[in-house]
Amino acid sequence: MITVGVDIGSVASKGVLLNGEKRFSTVLPTGWSPRDAGEKILSTLFRESCIGRQEVDYIIVTGYGRVSFGQADKTVTEISCHARGVAALCPEARTIIDIGGQDSKVISINEKGKVLDFAMNDKCAAGTGKFLQVMANTLGMDVAELAASEDPSETVTINSMCTVFAESEIIGLLARNISKGGIIAGLHQSVGKRVASMARRLGAREKIVFTGGVAQNAGVRRALEEELKRTVVVPEGCQFTGALGAALLGLDI
Amino acid sequence: MENNTVEQFMDIRAATVAKMLEEKERGMKVVGIYCTFCPQELVLAAGAIPVGLCGTREEPIPAAEEVLPRNLCPLIKSSYGFAVTDTCPFFNFSDLIVGETTCDGKKKMFEIMQELKPVHVMQLPHHHKAGASLDLWIDEIKSLKTKIEEEFQLEIKDEDIWKAVDLVNQEKKALKEISDLNRNSPPPMSGLELLTVVWSGGFSFDKKELVQMLEELKKTLESREVDPKSAKKPRILLTGCPVGLGSEKVVRLVDELGATVVAMENCTGYKTLELMADRSKDDPIVALAEKYLNIPCSCMSPNPYRMELLGRMIDDFNAEAVIDLTWQACHTYNIESHEVEKVVKDKGLPFLHLESDYSSSDEESLKVRIEAMLEMIEK
Ligand code: SF4
Numbered sequence: 208m209i210t211v212g213v214d215i216g217s218v219a220s221k222g223v224l225l226n227g228e229k230r231f232s233t234v235l236p237t238g239w240s241p242r243d244a245g246e247k248i249l250s251t252l253f254r255e256s257c258i259g260r261q262e263v264d265y266i267i268v269t270g271y272g273r274v275s276f277g278q279a280d281k282t283v284t285e286i287s288c289h290a291r292g293v294a295a296l297c298p299e300a301r302t303i304i305d306i307g308g309q310d311s312k313v314i315s316i317n318e319k320g321k322v323l324d325f326a327m328n329d330k331c332a333a334g335t336g337k338f339l340q341v342m343a344n345t346l347g348m349d350v351a352e353l354a355a356s357e358d359p360s361e362t363v364t365i366n367s368m369c370t371v372f373a374e375s376e377i378i379g380l381l382a383r384n385i386s387k388g389g390i391i392a393g394l395h396q397s398v399g400k401r402v403a404s405m406a407r408r409l410g411a412r413e414k415i416v417f418t419g420g421v422a423q424n425a426g427v428r429r430a431l432e433e434e435l436k437r438t439v440v441v442p443e444g445c446q447f448t449g450a451l452g453a454a455l456l457g458l459d460i
Numbered sequence: 461m462e463n464n465t466v467e468q469f470m471d472i473r474a475a476t477v478a479k480m481l482e483e484k485e486r487g488m489k490v491v492g493i494y495c496t497f498c499p500q501e502l503v504l505a506a507g508a509i510p511v512g513l514c515g516t517r518e519e520p521i522p523a524a525e526e527v528l529p530r531n532l533c534p535l536i537k538s539s540y541g542f543a544v545t546d547t548c549p550f551f552n553f554s555d556l557i558v559g560e561t562t563c564d565g566k567k568k569m570f571e572i573m574q575e576l577k578p579v580h581v582m583q584l585p586h587h588h589k590a591g592a593s594l595d596l597w598i599d600e601i602k603s604l605k606t607k608i609e610e611e612f613q614l615e616i617k618d619e620d621i622w623k624a625v626d627l628v629n630q631e632k633k634a635l636k637e638i639s640d641l642n643r644n645s646p647p648p649m650s651g652l653e654l655l656t657v658v659w660s661g662g663f664s665f666d667k668k669e670l671v672q673m674l675e676e677l678k679k680t681l682e683s684r685e686v687d688p689k690s691a692k693k694p695r696i697l698l699t700g701c702p703v704g705l706g707s708e709k710v711v712r713l714v715d716e717l718g719a720t721v722v723a724m725e726n727c728t729g730y731k732t733l734e735l736m737a738d739r740s741k742d743d744p745i746v747a748l749a750e751k752y753l754n755i756p757c758s759c760m761s762p763n764p765y766r767m768e769l770l771g772r773m774i775d776d777f778n779a780e781a782v783i784d785l786t787w788q789a790c791h792t793y794n795i796e797s798h799e800v801e802k803v804v805k806d807k808g809l810p811f812l813h814l815e816s817d818y819s820s821s822d823e824e825s826l827k828v829r830i831e832a833m834l835e836m837i838e839k
């Protein structure tokens with residue numbers, strides 16, 4: 208059986224094609240049209256795997272763009288897809304922390320990858336990739352550089368939860384010549400605190416697995432570990448867990 | 461022809477407005493109420509019409525926010541907004557308005573509302589038990605009686621109250637029987653239909669007529685041919701803050717996402733349907749006071765009857781998941797959600813706490829949550 212999982216997120220779109228043991232994956236920016244992004248993901252996957260569209264049994268689509276993308280055999284929420292994807296990558300996982308561009312969520316799962324409970328923050332940018340993106344701009348750097356530039360020994364606590372206010376807080380700190388490394392560590396701490404409290408509400412059982420675009424930032428992972436006082440694992444290919452989960456769910460149909 | 465019966469309920473509100481216009485000229489009195497705590501039996505006993513003023517729409521909220529804080533429950537803002545913009549015909553018709561000291565937001569709003577129209581505020585004690593609380597509530601019901609008598613220049617006799625008690629009890633019984641039809645699988649009513657019936661019923665001009673309509677509707681629904689496939693739809697129990705037409709967003713989304721709200725525990729739904737004034741008491745005022753003090757609203761502390769009722773409803777309606785919908789800035793329901801979660805999880809069911817307002821801005825994010833909860837239900 209051949210299945211494809213497409214995860215159309217607010218910032219990046221991801222795709223995974225499963226052909227027996229063989230797995231192909233691809234990622235690209237979503238841009239303004241989730242539909243086009245989904246199409247591009249499909250054509251890239253087909254090209255790289257040398258598989259024609261008519262050979263595919265099921266296309267499962269997830270992520271915020273799942274509804275506008277018309278090509279799905281089935282749409283499934285990010286919550287179920289992440290659970291399934293993480294369970295495949297890391298069977299001991301019981302808590303998933305997923306921080307994406309626009310939202311962050313915590314999912315509690317059982318040994319089979321079934322969702323037991325979840326919490327989601329998407330009403331506000333605090334605790335999301337967007338927050339870090341805006342702050343990186345303010346600091347005049349790329350969001351990918353944040354982790355390498357942090358200095359946890361000089362962590363400055365950022366008090367504002369609101370992205371707009373946090374921005375002015377940082378401008379104020381910079382004006383007082385506070386070290387950039389300390390500010391960045393503080394930003395990671397701020398995201399970590401927010402999401403950790405959501406995780407604690409759900410119980411934060413081990414193993415805790417961290418996924419989503421922001422999981423590539425080692426500083427946020429460090430902050431999460433400090434807040435939760437537990438090890439937080441970032442599986443390889445963590446950006447693809449949603450798409451992988453979608454493709455795996457396709458096998459169950 | 462069958463559909464007409466639920467549709468008839470959609471027309472009740474407009475029909476009542478038209479009738480009131482006429483009857484008011486002939487001296488008919490109208491009493492506006494905001495909450496299930498108002499003993500409407502007294503209003504009926506005075507020959508007046510009780511009508512719900514609780515705001516369930518987004519439109520007047522901006523006007524309300526010129527006076528009230530933004531960070532306030534949308535129900536209170538909408539209620540005040542309708543009053544201050546004079547866009548609710550029922551507020552306009554009301555000769556007397558009755559409020560209660562339920563939650564902090566409402567009681568302070570009533571103070572400000574006095575500037576628009578006289579509001580008689582009943583001091584509601586926040587404890588269910590007999591004793592000082594009951595004594596106070598008996599006094600408050602007596603003062604309401606006096607207030608109505610003075611305002612409308614009449615005397616309310618005990619026998620009139622008992623007659624009204626019978627009528628309201630009949631209404632509750634009929635509403636409960638309709639609601640209980642959804643214990644069946646497949647349920648004969650969608651969530652929106654259930655809401656339409658129970659919410660619109662509250663605007664009826666004549667309770668006797670309403671009871672008759674409900675009885676007829678029951679017959680229609682009993683013989684309704686329901687698509688057997690809909691027995692597969694997940695059965696959702698809704699609890700939390702009041703919901704009405706205008707604020708039905710979550711009920712609608714659940715329907716749209718392929719599930720059914722089979723029952724609603726909130727105060728537009730089942731919350732008060734089992735509570736009836738005890739006919740065997742000597743004093744109707746005491747019977748009323750006992751009945752109303754038992755309402756399991758989250759402004760009561762503690763509030764064990766709500767948890768017991770929820771537990772029973774989960775079983776009776778075979779609920780497969782529970783949604784607790786609380787309006788933004790409604791502290792009592794928001795906090796009590798913690799207790800509700802325990803009741804639901806003890807039953808091994810998925811639980812979803814949603815916090816929302818009357819706007820449509822969060823529909824997408826509500827959808828993801830509801831869908832994910834539906835995916836959690838084992839079939
Ligand atoms: S929820 Fe409580 S305060 Fe609000 S209308 Fe219902 S009974 Fe009254």
Ligand code: SF4
Nearest residue numbers: 533535563565701790
């Ligand atoms: S929903 Fe909550 S805050 Fe709003 S009026 Fe009712 S009890 Fe008060």
